[in-house]
Amino acid sequence: MSSKKSKPGPSEVEKDFAAKVIETMEALQILRDAVARVRKGKWYHLAVLSGQMRSLLIDKSGNAERRLFYVAEKLNMPLRVFCMLGVDDPTFPLQEKPLFWISGFPISADRQLPAQMELSFDELLDQPFVLYKGVKYTARTVIEWFANKAGGSHYASSLPRQFAEMLTFKIGDLSPLRQLLVQFAEATLFTGLKLLRAAVQQELHVVIAVPERPTQEVYLLDAAYPASPMRLSLMLDQRGTPMVRLVGLDGSWITLIANKLVTWECPHHLHLSISVTDDLHTRAELHLDGDSLGWAELDAPLFLTPEWSAFDIVHNKSTDGPPQDFSFGLAELVLVGAQHSASDRANMLLYEEGKRTDPTLKLVLYGPNSFARSAPGERNLKMEGTVRHMSVNEILPKPS
16 A cells, blocks of 8 residues: 655745735735725725735734734734724613624724723724624624635635625615724724834934035935845935935835035034825925925835844945045934924924034034944944044134
8 A cells, every 4th residue: 555745845934024014014005095995985995905904913824924913013012993882882771682783983093082992903803893683793703704705815605694694784885894894994004004103203313514515425324224125324415415315124215305405604403204194105304404305205114113223324434335535523313213292393303403503512523534333233333534523613614
């Protein structure tokens, strides 16, 4: 009696964190587009919507992971959501429950009503939001029905009878069950947006003095993440105009060039802001002494972590280039997360304005072909070449 050995499958490797972050960002963009189309009456996009919901929130079978939970856990950022009580609401006034009842609206990423409960997303998935013929159904069940039976991930040859019956109930053009799914999707989308904002948004403040205009493109600051495309570069072009280059985890990029010429007869405060918009676009804005130098936007999330301790950071040259024949004075370099109030941001601008206008301002002057480097995991800068501590009056000539 002989037996056949099965052939080994193709070699597979575990996806790294970068690949999973990129997949999560793509799934959120697909979910965003599907929600927008459903809201415009294109109900067939519910299939796409429910499939992405399952992959982001529910999949645990085989090697599948719940992508949104995975990324949130790795970034140590809890996923929270708000909703009203479901169909187990003890204050419901009638002893006999309705034949068909959906409760829990509104479901949102931020509190909209005082009575809303705050839950983890896992708790939300297990809330009974639907009652039909005396049986309660959770959010998880509703998502799986749409994904597994109605084309989100599979086209089943049959439907659970109760699911098919509930789909026939309609208020206007959209059934309450479909409306519930859309609210789950919108809450997922905005929770993912909050996660991206907490992980990505940042503001860079730099106070510098430039004694001589450069003759070619030069780097003031360059920060590159090892074994990754992630990179932030602050530069001046050959006219002394500030420039910013941002590269995300997936290689997507933004280049921002100031929309006006800058004269360097005095120290200046450069302020770079990186934010994620409500529609998952990435926006970079550059300011000089509080005035706008312009902005650029990428129509997708650009994942560039603000955890600079893991970056290779260099002042007065690029991370992968030779020393440059350029000199500038650095008085202040501050990187902060962008989760601050308007008053906090205003106070930060006032603080930096006070710094740059201080007549006794002290700076670190990088001479030509000198630079400083902070390797990944290191806090201290190592200086190379002629680097001196000087006052602003020693670096910039006094106006005649």
